[in-house]
Amino acid sequence: MDDFYLPKKSKHRPSSVTYSHHLRVEIFYAIIDLQLQELNNRFDVVSGNLLLGMTSLNPTNTFANFDKEKIMILAKHYLNEFGESKLRELSYQLDTFIIHMRRGDPILSNLKEIGDLAEALVNANLVEIYSLVYLLVKLTLILPVATATVERAFSSMKHIKNELHSSIGDAFLSDYLVCYIEKDIFVNISNDAIIDRFQNMKMR
Incomplete structure (x- = not known):
C-alpha cells in the first residue's frame, strides 16, 4: 500500500501518490462525497x-x-x-x-x-x-x-385530480382520496349499501 500508484495508462511511469492515498482519497472519499451529495439533494x-x-x-x-x-x-x-x-x-x-x-x-x-x-x-x-x-x-x-400518509395522499392525488377532475372541490377531493387510499376497506362494502346510504340522506 505504500508503493507508488501505477496508473493503467502509464504503467512504466509511477505517479507521485501511493496506492493507499489513491484508494482512500481518489476512490473511497469520492464515493462518500457522491453519496453525501445525493442525500443532500434528496432531503431538505x-x-x-x-x-x-x-x-x-x-x-x-x-x-x-x-x-x-x-x-x-x-x-x-x-x-x-x-x-x-x-x-x-x-x-x-x-x-x-x-x-x-x-x-x-x-x-x-x-x-x-x-x-x-x-x-x-x-x-x-x-x-x-x-x-x-x-x-x-x-x-x-x-x-x-x-x-408516509402525506406521501400516499400526494401520490394518490395524481390519479384522482386528473384532466377530467381538474376543477374538483376540496371537500369532494378529500372524500375521494379517503376512498382511494383506503380501498382495501371500501372493497368490502357493497355498492347496494352505498346506494342505500345516499338515498337515506336528507336533502341539503
Missing part, C-alpha cells in the same frame, strides 16, 4: 434536522448518538407543542434525562429502538418527570407514519 434542511433529531433520541448502545443540540432543533419544528418556556424546560429535562438513562437501571438498559424507550419510560413511571422528553419521543414515533 428540515427533513435532515428531523432525521438527525430522531437519531439523537435512539437509545441503542446506551444513547451513543445522543446529541442535545440536535434534539432541541427537532423540538423547535413543533411550534404548537414547544414554546419558548417549554423549550427551556426541555433543555433542563434532557440534561438529567441522559444521566438517568446511562445510570445502569435494568429497566432502561438494552433498549434498541425509540419505541422501546417510550415503553421503558412508562414502565419506570418516568413519564411525569420527563414529560416533555416523553412528548418528543411520541412525536418522533408518529413522524414516519405521518410522513
Whole structure:
C-alpha cells in the first residue's frame, strides 16, 4: 500500500501518490462525497434536522448518538407543542434525562429502538418527570407514519385530480382520496349499501 500508484495508462511511469492515498482519497472519499451529495439533494434542511433529531433520541448502545443540540432543533419544528418556556424546560429535562438513562437501571438498559424507550419510560413511571422528553419521543414515533400518509395522499392525488377532475372541490377531493387510499376497506362494502346510504340522506 505504500508503493507508488501505477496508473493503467502509464504503467512504466509511477505517479507521485501511493496506492493507499489513491484508494482512500481518489476512490473511497469520492464515493462518500457522491453519496453525501445525493442525500443532500434528496432531503431538505428540515427533513435532515428531523432525521438527525430522531437519531439523537435512539437509545441503542446506551444513547451513543445522543446529541442535545440536535434534539432541541427537532423540538423547535413543533411550534404548537414547544414554546419558548417549554423549550427551556426541555433543555433542563434532557440534561438529567441522559444521566438517568446511562445510570445502569435494568429497566432502561438494552433498549434498541425509540419505541422501546417510550415503553421503558412508562414502565419506570418516568413519564411525569420527563414529560416533555416523553412528548418528543411520541412525536418522533408518529413522524414516519405521518410522513408516509402525506406521501400516499400526494401520490394518490395524481390519479384522482386528473384532466377530467381538474376543477374538483376540496371537500369532494378529500372524500375521494379517503376512498382511494383506503380501498382495501371500501372493497368490502357493497355498492347496494352505498346506494342505500345516499338515498337515506336528507336533502341539503
